[in-house]
Amino acid sequence: DAGVIQSPRHEVTEMGQEVTLRCKPISGHDYLFWYRQTMMRGLELLIYFNNNVPIDDSGMPEDRFSAKMPNASFSTLKIQPSEPRDSAVYFCASSPNLNTEAFFGQGTRLTVV
């Protein structure tokens, strides 16, 4: 397996624009997590899914953020409209269950100018 695949690796956008981050989890993994990493706040869990269903979205910062998982092999994190303070590295991770480790993608570095 190629591991968790995220795209794009880098995204630069202007304030107010819509941004969509994409993630392909490892095949057979039932759990998918979206994290945000910044210098100030470290690694924050935004939302996670179990079998494509959102389980906990309490970490989603505002209504501008939304996440979907239309099927077991694809998830998106959308920010609309984007703001400079959304600049961060966004990681997607997947796990076969909650009794073992999570596998991380390479991340998407988002810069909002």
Added chain:
Amino acid sequence: AQSVTQLDSQVPVFEEAPVELRCNYSSSVSVYLFWYVQYPNQGLQLLLKYLSGSTLVKGINGFEAEFNKSQTSFHLRKPSVHISDTAEYFCAVNTGNQFYFGTGTSLTVIP
């Protein structure tokens, strides 16, 4: 509530010296414990994990960690570090509900 505390935000150490990165957690239930390493501009990579069994866990790159239930700790150790070990290290706890990550420890190995 569950939480993970990494007591040292930055640890400088000379090459070939031993190192210990500290991690404490709080949880009212049984936990699974992990250490991840993050190299610059990369994702998090699993170093080692404790799920059950022996409390001394060996991982990749010569790292090991010991689960101490009474002290609720899971400190990471390496007897002799290399320049290539310079990275950010994250301790994580899984209570069977979700993952909780510490704030990370930046390890810098000095030549």
